[in-house]
Amino acid sequence: PDGWMVRISLASKSRAQEARYHAMIGDIAKQYQFCERLWDADDMKRLLIDQFRRDTKHDLDLTVEWAGMGFTEMAPAFDGSGVVMLGIQSRKFPKKLATAFIEWLYAFGAKLEKPIVWSEPERWSA
Numbered sequence: 016p017d018g019w020m021v022r023i024s025l026a027s028k029s030r031a032q033e034a035r036y037h038a039m040i041g042d043i044a045k046q047y048q049f050c051e052r053l054w055d056a057d058d059m060k061r062l063l064i065d066q067f068r069r070d071t072k073h074d075l076d077l078t079v080e081w082a083g084m085g086f087t088e089m090a091p092a093f094d095g096s097g098v099v100m101l102g103i104q105s106r107k108f109p110k111k112l113a114t115a116f117i118e119w120l121y122a123f124g125a126k127l128e129k130p131i132v133w134s135e136p137e138r139w140s141a
Contacts, residue, residue: 028113039120046131067119080112
């Protein structure tokens with residue numbers, strides 16, 4: 016009807032997917048040392064999403080999803096003391112990209128010298 020609009024878009028990720036990958040990121044942050052230290056979950060999430068994008072950005076099955084996410088940029092910090100990564104955020108992940116991220120996290124955790132022990136894996140079925 017007049018005044019209404021139909022929007023066709025990629026399916027959004029589910030709350031279950033979001034809960035699962037946040038739990039997995041937390042497990043990785045508690046168990047995996049990068050640059051000889053542990054990182055908090057927020058920083059580890061940024062590191063993981065960046066590597067996930069690098070590993071999958073040319074995957075033909077995810078082309079449409081990555082195209083909709085924009086791109087990553089680096090900008091200098093206001094005081095010039097470093098750089099800040101801007102861009103890809105998991106809150107904008109469509110369902111298919113969230114699914115791929117979860118699979119990628121499992122693979123990442125399994126290939127480490129000391130594989131990640133996942134907390135409550137049966138609770139996170141999506």
